[in-house]
Amino acid sequence: MTITERPAEEPRPSDPRAPTSPAARVYWQARDTWTVTKRNLRHFMRQPRLLVFSTIQPVMFVVLFAFVFGGIATVALPEGTEYIDFLLPGLFVQSAAFRSTQTAVGLAEDLERGVVDRFRSMPMSRAAVLAGRTLADLVRSLAVIVLMIAVGYLIGFRFTQGVLGAIGAILVVALFGYLMSWLFCWMALHVPGAEAAQTAGFVIVFPMVFASSIFVPLETMPDWLATFAAQSPLTHAADAARALSIGGEALRPALLTIAWCVGLLAIVIPLAVRRYRTIT
Amino acid sequence: MRVPSPRPQPPVTEGFVPDAPAVVVDDVQKRFGDTVALSGVDLAVAEGEVLGLLGPNGAGKTTLVRVLVTLLRPDTGSARIFGHDVVTEASTVRRLIGLTGQYAAVDELLTGRENLRMFGELFHLSRREAARRADDLLERFDLAVAGDRPARTYSGGMRRRLDLASSLLIRPRLLFLDEPTTGLDPRSRSAIWDITRELVAEGTTLLLTTQYLEEADQLADRIAVIDHGHIIAEGTGDDLKDEIGGQVVDIVLTDAAQRPAACRAVPDADLGQGDRNLRVSVPAGDALQALSRVSLALRDAEIRVRDVGLRRPTLDDVFLQLTGGDPSATSPPEGTASGTEEGVA
Numbered sequence: 001m002t003i004t005e006r007p008a009e010e011p012r013p014s015d016p017r018a019p020t021s022p023a024a025r026v027y028w029q030a031r032d033t034w035t036v037t038k039r040n041l042r043h044f045m046r047q048p049r050l051l052v053f054s055t056i057q058p059v060m061f062v063v064l065f066a067f068v069f070g071g072i073a074t075v076a077l078p079e080g081t082e083y084i085d086f087l088l089p090g091l092f093v094q095s096a097a098f099r100s101t102q103t104a105v106g107l108a109e110d111l112e113r114g115v116v117d118r119f120r121s122m123p124m125s126r127a128a129v130l131a132g133r134t135l136a137d138l139v140r141s142l143a144v145i146v147l148m149i150a151v152g153y154l155i156g157f158r159f160t161q162g163v164l165g166a167i168g169a170i171l172v173v174a175l176f177g178y179l180m181s182w183l184f185c186w187m188a189l190h191v192p193g194a195e196a197a198q199t200a201g202f203v204i205v206f207p208m209v210f211a212s213s214i215f216v217p218l219e220t221m222p223d224w225l226a227t228f229a230a231q232s233p234l235t236h237a238a239d240a241a242r243a244l245s246i247g248g249e250a251l252r253p254a255l256l257t258i259a260w261c262v263g264l265l266a267i268v269i270p271l272a273v274r275r276y277r278t279i280t
Numbered sequence: 281m282r283v284p285s286p287r288p289q290p291p292v293t294e295g296f297v298p299d300a301p302a303v304v305v306d307d308v309q310k311r312f313g314d315t316v317a318l319s320g321v322d323l324a325v326a327e328g329e330v331l332g333l334l335g336p337n338g339a340g341k342t343t344l345v346r347v348l349v350t351l352l353r354p355d356t357g358s359a360r361i362f363g364h365d366v367v368t369e370a371s372t373v374r375r376l377i378g379l380t381g382q383y384a385a386v387d388e389l390l391t392g393r394e395n396l397r398m399f400g401e402l403f404h405l406s407r408r409e410a411a412r413r414a415d416d417l418l419e420r421f422d423l424a425v426a427g428d429r430p431a432r433t434y435s436g437g438m439r440r441r442l443d444l445a446s447s448l449l450i451r452p453r454l455l456f457l458d459e460p461t462t463g464l465d466p467r468s469r470s471a472i473w474d475i476t477r478e479l480v481a482e483g484t485t486l487l488l489t490t491q492y493l494e495e496a497d498q499l500a501d502r503i504a505v506i507d508h509g510h511i512i513a514e515g516t517g518d519d520l521k522d523e524i525g526g527q528v529v530d531i532v533l534t535d536a537a538q539r540p541a542a543c544r545a546v547p548d549a550d551l552g553q554g555d556r557n558l559r560v561s562v563p564a565g566d567a568l569q570a571l572s573r574v575s576l577a578l579r580d581a582e583i584r585v586r587d588v589g590l591r592r593p594t595l596d597d598v599f600l601q602l603t604g605g606d607p608s609a610t611s612p613p614e615g616t617a618s619g620t621e622e623g624v625a
Contacts, residue, residue: 028404031401031404032402035398035401035402036402038398039387039390039394039398042389042390042394043389046389046430047389113385113388114381114382114385115385115386115387117346117351117379117381117385118379118381118385118399118446119402120350120351121349121350121351121374121377121379122374122399122402122403123371123374123375123403123404124402124403124404128402278353280312280346280351280352
């Protein structure tokens with residue numbers, strides 16, 4: 001064999017040097033993350049399962065829960081509160097929690113199919129695959145919440161706390177959803193395969209969603225369950241979103257939600273990225 | 281956007297240790313629980329060389345590749361790519377290599393073009409450059425027509441070509457092909473071989489793993505045979521054939537049921553590729569004597585023979601002799617591919 005120089009017309013990276021300055025590092029982290037985000041956003045549009053999870057399922061929940069439980073649930077609500085008004089902010093949280101199981105499944109599939117191997121053998125940011133996926137989830141979360149609001153308005157839901165309240169409610173839930181995405185990324189990096197990720201996600205999320213103030217006020221639950229549910233971050237997120245939407249004590253649940261999210265993100269992001277770097 | 285770096289860095293292409301070989305593996309060991317995947321591998325690949333890493337399933341080929349492409353840390357020992365340690369200088373190593381794995385690692389929901397653009401951007405090409413390069417590669421790899429279809433609709437051969445193209449957005453100095461044709465039909469396999477030869481002709485250093493002897497013989501300058509986690513032989517195809525002796529007595533029985541009896545009659549025979557085949561390796565010199573000894577032994581044992589003859593050893597014989605394994609697992613499957621080129625076109 002002869003030792004041949006690379007042909008001159010071969011493309012070169014726009015910056016072929018290893019990023020050494022912090023600014024260059026941040027720039028490439030951001031660009032890689034955006035590239036992966038675009039990829040995952042395309043997935044939402046092209047994968048029927050994800051499209052169903054992002055559109056039909058949340059709409060079904062809004063409509064079914066409102067009409068099926070509306071009759072009896074109103075009894076437990078404060079005088080004059082419609083169930084749809086109580087329910088919808090809770091459903092924002094419920095749908096964010098359910099969607100995050102799909103985050104785990106998608107990442108587990110990438111791992112199974114070798115796409116992650118390719119990413120990890122490339123000179124790209126070591127956080128971008130996870131950061132891009134969770135960022136795409138965040139974008140989707142916002143879109144789904146808007147869709148749920150639109151459907152809610154059709155069947156009687158109304159924000160009563162003004163535009164800022166509504167935006168606040170959406171942001172609180174989006175933050176919570178972002179936390180869930182990272183938690184489930186971390187989980188997917190520890191279970192063998194997409195099916196296991198799906199099962200583990202379901203087993204964790206389902207009881208958490210019901211043992212909270214998402215569907216019914218805690219006062220209607222037995223004491224032991226209400227005590228547990230009162231500590232749940234899902235309860236805080238649902239209470240915050242509800243108060244910001246239709247009134248009530250907003251500050252405390254909002255601060256608790258933010259504390260939970262920021263605290264757990266500070267732990268789970270480094271753990272997930274480290275796991276991604278060393279997974280075999 | 282270009283962000284100036286505070287101190288001068290050697291550009292990637294020149295940023296190598298002068299005269300460092302493409303690959304140096306020094307006593308690499310890797311265990312998974314109780315399973316020893318690599319038990320002390322030593323290996324070197326020169327720049328511009330094509331090394332075929334040949335071994336049966338589970339021999340440790342893929343594990344070794346995963347160590348070399350920075351996906352897996354070795355337990356002990358070290359590996360260097362162009363002088364850069366795969367553990368401590370992993371990010372430098374990733375700038376020098378390309379990986380095409382055993383399972384086509386492309387994004388099935390994206391189109392071929394979107395896949396290549398994405399990987400181009402992740403190799404830090406500009407958007408425009410990534411797009412241009414994607415078009416070039418689609419053209420070159422005969423995927424231009426299918427470029428805007430989701431990769432999920434591609435045949436096995438098309439996926440493998442897309443996977444290979446994905447490693448070439450930036451021309452790597454060292455390309456790893458991990459079983460690039462496993463599961464492909466003969467036509468798709470030869471298409472991959474053609475592309476591989478072109479890359480080699482352009483000067484790409486190649487480390488190719490395969491369980492197909494023919495593939496190693498066709499593509500590689502040098503072959504390393506790996507079994508049970510270590511390298512058991514190394515050399516050109518001819519070196520290896522010479523190593524096991526000048527000639528082989530090839531025996532084809534009339535009746536497969538007589539093979540155990542034939543083995544007893546000729547104790548130094550190895551099982552051959554088919555269920556009627558036996559072979560005896562003959563050191564250079566006494567080939568005719570061996571032939572007559574084998575013939576007499578078979579006749580005395582009243583074994584019916586369809587064919588007995590002398591021939592040069594093939595890599596199959598080498599492999600058999602070295603691994604003592606069953607070579608049937610190492611032959612290219614005929615027509616067991618995951619779809620032909622036209623299947624989904």
